[in-house]
Amino acid sequence: MDLIPRSNSDSMANYAKPPGRKLIKRMSTRTKWLLLAPFSLILIGAGLCVFSEAGYAKQTGQPFRHWFLWGTYSLILINGGLSLFGQAVRYRVQLDYRRFVRRQLKKQERQLLPRKRKTPPGKGGV
Numbered sequence: 058m059d060l061i062p063r064s065n066s067d068s069m070a071n072y073a074k075p076p077g078r079k080l081i082k083r084m085s086t087r088t089k090w091l092l093l094a095p096f097s098l099i100l101i102g103a104g105l106c107v108f109s110e111a112g113y114a115k116q117t118g119q120p121f122r123h124w125f126l127w128g129t130y131s132l133i134l135i136n137g138g139l140s141l142f143g144q145a146v147r148y149r150v151q152l153d154y155r156r157f158v159r160r161q162l163k164k165q166e167r168q169l170l171p172r173k174r175k176t177p178p179g180k181g182g183v
Contacts, residue, residue: 086155090148097141104134 081089111127 093145100138107131
């Protein structure tokens, strides 16, 4: 009996991929940016609201567990929003860079290709 697995696929059970993975892969970079940017800002705002609630709970003398859990929840929301916002910025930079490269390529193409000259009326032609 062979004790060493031959490959990773032999040692790991086949598992189903998350249902949204294909959907996200097919989305354009612009769509991902348009969805992530506002959602991340909403998460950051919600986290800050919960954070202020935790601070208020601490100031009013509520039990440690109460304001500690609110504060932890707020930090999760804020950090999650910041990481999603960072991903949205990354998508936006990709969009801007692609646009810049396309414009530069078109500009170079126009400079390299000789332009067709129109013959002035009355000279040459039929």
